[in-house]
Amino acid sequence: MKFEIMRERLLDGLNDVMKAVSSKTTIPILTGIKLEVTEQGLHLTGSDSDITIQTFIKAEENGEQVIRVIEEGTIVVQARMFNEIVRKLPTSDVEIEVNEQYQTHIRSGKSEFHLIGLDASEYPLLPEIQDDRQFVIPADLLKSIVRETVFAVSTSESRPVLTGVHWEVKNGELVCVATDSHRLARRKTTLEQLPEGEYSVVIPGKSLNELSKIIGDSSEPVHIVMTQQQVLFKTSDVLFYSRLLEGNYPDTSRLIPNEYKTTVTVNGKALLQAIDRASLLAREERNNIVRFSSLEGNVVEISSSSPEVGKVEEEIQATSIEGEELKISFSAKYMMDALKAVDGQDVMVQFTGAMRPFILKSVHDDAILQLILPVRTY
Amino acid sequence: MKFEIMRERLLDGLNDVMKAVSSKTTIPILTGIKLEVTEQGLHLTGSDSDITIQTFIKAEENGEQVIRVIEEGTIVVQARMFNEIVRKLPTSDVEIEVNEQYQTHIRSGKSEFHLIGLDASEYPLLPEIQDDRQFVIPADLLKSIVRETVFAVSTSESRPVLTGVHWEVKNGELVCVATDSHRLARRKTTLEQLPEGEYSVVIPGKSLNELSKIIGDSSEPVHIVMTQQQVLFKTSDVLFYSRLLEGNYPDTSRLIPNEYKTTVTVNGKALLQAIDRASLLAREERNNIVRFSSLEGNVVEISSSSPEVGKVEEEIQATSIEGEELKISFSAKYMMDALKAVDGQDVMVQFTGAMRPFILKSVHDDAILQLILPVRTY
Structure with missing residues (x-):
């Protein structure tokens, strides 16, 4: 040679x-x-x-x-x-x-x-992959899909299947779901090139993170091939293989509430920054919990306190607050992750009560849904 | 308030x-x-x-x-x-x-x-400092002086005084010396504003590193005041105090050879890069030792080897090699540190034999002198 x-x-x-x-x-x-x-x-x-x-x-x-x-x-x-x-x-x-x-x-x-x-x-041979179950997504969209879901995978090995993202192709749509059982991220994508059949796999979160670093921000097509044990992402010059996670992914659809008692529409960036500040004090307490309260005049108050360091209060002007008055507490980190996934746009946060999971999505579309379980504080 | x-x-x-x-x-x-x-x-x-x-x-x-x-x-x-x-x-x-x-x-x-x-x-009060022993150095020159010496301080606490840089003001000159007993860096600076008297202090290396991060790259004057226990660096808006190290700094002047048997003049940057590459393999052996040999035709060979990984040979064209033929081994890290301090210019390396300390300085002036002890390899 x-x-x-x-x-x-x-x-x-x-x-x-x-x-x-x-x-x-x-x-x-x-x-x-x-x-x-x-x-x-x-x-x-x-x-x-x-x-x-x-x-x-x-x-x-x-x-x-x-x-x-x-x-x-x-x-x-x-x-x-x-x-x-x-x-x-x-x-x-x-x-x-x-x-x-x-x-x-x-x-x-x-x-x-x-x-x-x-x-x-x-040196081990490459996995053998047949090209029959194949579909195509532009590289930049693929990166978005990964970014909007992968952060929500579990980091604990107690339920290994939750360390991956569930990818399901069904009715011309790709539905990606990740959950660590405290929060959930779901991204739906309409596929342009309709693949045949239905199939679902669980791709390790780590693999998706590495994939994201390799594929470019162009609209270059990425061919995705799923088999029983492996998934292959193919661009013009890179083949990226990942093993799949074994085990049944839980049915998460029943977690998402059907009706809501309070709906807050607010600028995502303003809410993210307020929670980021409030979490400075919340972090000191290890639990990183902030309080979210609806006030008169479409105002949301974000607050947190730490007995040894002090406390913080923030007011944010919401676009609208509809429904019942609400006080709820949740993990600042989960909320910030969810807001970053929805990315700066105006967001709608829908609550069913202080002890029930709430959801967060863009006001423009339902493609991305983020669900968070609140925390009991009293 | x-x-x-x-x-x-x-x-x-x-x-x-x-x-x-x-x-x-x-x-x-x-x-x-x-x-x-x-x-x-x-x-x-x-x-x-x-x-x-x-x-x-x-x-x-x-x-x-x-x-x-x-x-x-x-x-x-x-x-x-x-x-x-x-x-x-x-x-x-x-x-x-x-x-x-x-x-x-x-x-x-x-x-x-x-x-x-x-x-x-x-809150503790600031140290009391009288302004009598004061001199002035431009900020950018002060940063150079620190950069060219501080890397050579000892990181071991076995002789605490060697973890600092010895600053000595004498005959209108500031002489800064650092050594960890395997190598030595010396920087001489002529002071424009002649201070009265002679004095010497040992400033902790850590303090000088922090000082470097704070002072700008301008030629703004920095006032330096030395006392028994403290040194103060003063700019228009910052006061930087450091405690001094106690103990007698060793007399290092006798370490520097007076006569040389081999003098190699070579581009500092080319030598630095060759040693950087050679050290890739040298690192594997933990000792990080490279060999330096003078060859015919003003050529220097840099080499190193690691039984498990392989070996490397580099040839560099020197400007001149005068005196006796030479084969010597030394720490790649020490040599790279010294070359970085002399900064890209043509450098003169002067040897007194394979087992004796050798020195490195710019061909242009004697302001910076770097000394390294070789390593026995056979």
Whole structure:
């Protein structure tokens, strides 16, 4: 194996696959990344066995020669070390050569590294995925969907299935739900290209967070393929595989109230900032609870107190408050997470009483729904 | 006490004094900052008992009213909380009012905080400093002097005096020396305003690092006053006090060789980058040692190896190599620190043999001298 490559392009590819490599893996070969060069270009693969990322760098792009392939071949090199070396090489070109015994030579200018590589045939194969259950979402929309739901997954392993986001394709719609049993985030998306059949999977929250870092903010299509054990996200140059979580995801639809006694319409950003300030004192008490009260004249009061530090009161002018008077307490963190997911717009908060779950959504549409359980304080 | 202040100006002042406040202090009142408002303006004071920082915000500046003083007074408030509150307040103006029982009210727009303050009379007084031993250095030069020496202080408490930088004023010159007994950094500065007498102090490295963060990059004069126990750095709006280290600083002048057997002149940046790359492999071995060899044709070879990972060789074209052939090994970290202090220029490295300390300085002047002890490797 021997080839020359533009250093910047190799770095871009490494940036992506490095996100799958974990230093904590128990499988030694997974501390490495696999390089496979053919006449067409270079495949880089990284994996922590939960997530596998493969990128492809084309030998020629827009008439520009990115890679000069002298001899095809494949090798596994220690990922962190290889990445740091390439990052610090002195010139814009890199030559990589592997001889017998997996000795890997990396040359750039007058700098020459000799790394001890590993046999690529010992590197795990990519999961086999058939393309039958496939649908397409633009990259930027996919990132929004992840951002609006993934924060609500459980961080506790006591119910592993809740550490993932439930993705369900049904009636031409994708419904994504995450809950840690104290709050819930739901995002509905109409799919342009109607997939056949119904299917649902639970994707680990961690995988979705990593996916978000890799896909761009463009409207480039991302092909999504679901199988029994794996989900694959495909862009033009990246394959992102994640294992799925096993177990039945709970039916969350019955958690969402059907009728409401108080509806507050308010600017989401103003409410977010007021709760952010109130939580400064609430945090001192460990529970991070703020109080929300409806006052006369469409005013909402946000308050919190800490016996040792002091207290805070905030008034926010709401657009409207309809229905019963209300005093309720909830986690400042959950409310701030929910408001960030709904993103600055005017929001509608609907309550069914001080001890019942309440929901939050944009005044413009129902695509995003956030549900929070209140906290008893007296 | 009652006053209104422009939020941005209060934040700037807090930014400075917060650098002296430590959450790890054993003196409860030092978790707070002291506010003292008079007709002239607001004094803010923060301290961890080693470092004390006081800033002054003038009530009026360039005809603009920054502070409206309604009632003079003084209070101590919990530093971290007060700082975060001011940072998050909704409008550009803040009203602060203290009533009996040290209740402190912070108002901005429709947001109102009530903090439990502390009696300012319990806050330690500033050290008393007489202005007789004073000299002046421009702020940007002071920052350079700190940057070029402070990294070489010892991090071990086994000889506490070595955790500071030795500042000696003598014959119209300031000589700053730091050493951890494996390497040494020395910076000489000619003082424009000749101070009277000779004096020397040892300033804790930590204090100098914090000082660097506070003083600007301008040529504004910084007045430096040294006493037996304290040093004071004074700019137009900040007073920075640091305690001094006790004990005799060792005489380091005899460490610096008088004659050299090999002199290498080389671009500092090229050498720095080569050692940075070589240290990627050297780090794996914990000792972080690289080899430096003079070759034919004014070439320097930098190399290192790690049995488990591999090896690296780098060649650098030197401007000149004079004297005996040389192979020497040293800490990559120490060499990189020294090269960064000399800052990108062409450097002269002078050796007296593979087992003797060597020095590094700019080809242009002797103001900065870096000394490193080599490491035996065979």
